Amino acid sequence: MDTIEKVQTLGEAARYDLCGACGESHRVKDDMGRWIYPAALPDGKTVKLLKILLTNACDNNCLYCLNRKDRDFPRTSFKPEELAYLFDQLYRAEMVQGLFLSSAVHGSPDRTMEQMIATAEILRRKYLYRGYIHLKILPGASWGCVERATQVADRVSVNLEAPRQKWLRRLSPDKELDDLLAPLRWVKHLLEDGGERRVRRAGQTTQFVVGAAGEPDKEILQTTERLYRELKLARVYFSAFQPLEGTPLEDRPATPLLREHRLYQTDFLFRKYGFSPEELVFDEEGNLPLEADPKMVWALNHPHFFPVEVNRATKEELLQVPGIGPKSARRIIKGRRLGRLRTLEDLQRLGAVAKRAAPFITLGGKRPAFQLSLWDALSAKTPHKALATLALPPSELVYYG
Incomplete structure (x- = not known):
């Protein structure tokens, strides 16, 4: 594939990875800019982010995921120098102001993470880029990779996907929740150790897939509150499940976007109002009522x-x-x-x-x-x-x- 085709393929593959308050409105719509998203930063400013994967070739088989190993579709990858050059050109053309870089896991978590980190290091050292970079921490990444990521990125994140192992098993049979929580604990430690950490600027975040496993809102929100309290996360994001063709969950109904919206409203009550999960009202199934905020x-x-x-x-x-x-x-x-x-x-x-x-x-x-x-x-x-x-x-x- 040429560079434009790679951007289209790997930008499409990154659509469901949340990097902030990204929406469909105000997005750049031309061929190269379809994968440039407005995102709200912790200081309230909005920046245009290139949201993209390093590779869509994956060794994992998550049941809901576009990039799962057993799905038959074209695979491609960027080399670190290639992606860094592309971003630098977009940045100099004032099309983007920041980078959100995620990836499927190919070969090993550390091998893929090292290429992601190398992309960020090239931007920092060769192109002298001082702007915003968000790096995804991949499941199974080592302490060393996590530490290096905190030195070059303004924000890092780990997708927990589900609030308990019971629900995670229904989404990602290859993953263990404790393994996903470990990097979040490491980042908290690194943020507190007094060393030079660029990631202190924007902290760490996570994301839940909502509705695919049958998990109730109550468990999502109890876990969310603990993540804020115990691991000092900057944000928790919620992604309403959307069935994708060619995945085992393609016939499962989509989660209403209003449910996602209610979770964000409750998250706001936690962060800005001091509410606790015990104060919330749930229906008989443990979900937030949709009829009112x-x-x-x-x-x-x-x-x-x-x-x-x-x-x-x-x-x-x-x-x-x-x-x-x-x-x-x-x-x-x-x-x-x-x-x-x-x-x-x-x-x-x-x-x-x-x-x-x-x-x-x-x-x-x-x-x-x-x-x-x-x-x-x-x-x-x-x-x-x-x-x-x-x-x-x-x-x-x-x-x-």
Whole structure:
């Protein structure tokens, strides 16, 4: 294959590896740029990433994966110098600002990792590239490869794929969860050892495949919270399972994207609000209700916390109110020092989503006007009745600011 054909093949193969807040909108659409994605960095900036595999030739046989060993399709690879040169040309043409490099495992994990690291080292040393690089740590990689990756990459990641060995076995019979967790533990140690680590800039992340193995949201989120608490991960990403032709799971139904969205909303509650898995509301199967966002579900199931008096509430109390996020809570606390907040318009000006907050607050001891359906939801006898009343159109899906 020539270089363009390799980019098309290995870019397509990298589609399901998440590198951040990547979406289909705002992507470069020409032939070379189809695999350039906008991604949000930890500092809030957005960069254009070339997301690509070093090789799609794989020794593993993950049941859901496009690159599995037993799937019949064209295989190709980049050499480190070839890929580094390609990226440098795209960077100089201002088409990309960063690199996300993953790979299938071919030969051995260390052999493939060494080629990935060599690509990054060529960019750093030969082309003097100082920008963002995200390297995937491959299952089975040695301590030495993991350590070298943390020295040249701004971010590293390991795909756990499932929250427990029981579920992982249904996706990737060749893998052991403890083997996947080991590099995450090593990176945590390396980040704490005081040595020179470029990876301190953006830390480490992981990814779960959602819905392919039958795992419940509750287990995904319990594991997510432990990863944040014990291994200090920067982010956890969720990828709704999409069946791919030519794989053993091709006839399995796709996971609704709304389920993925609810997991991201809950992840935000963990990271920005201090929620714990024990506070969440799940259905009988251990999944998040899809009909309303998890913060609203929590509020509906804890009516004794409400109404909250906005003019006296602590930051923690404000954060329990649907429609009030960390930024708007800070603005409310600052704004009420200048005068009492009296109307929903006052809240709206401070960044709150007033129509969502209205049923759960008082302003100066008085309840504001709000939609009757929301109040009915509060008094419903079961969460599901409440949620049915609160079903929101896609345009109102939120991440709480």
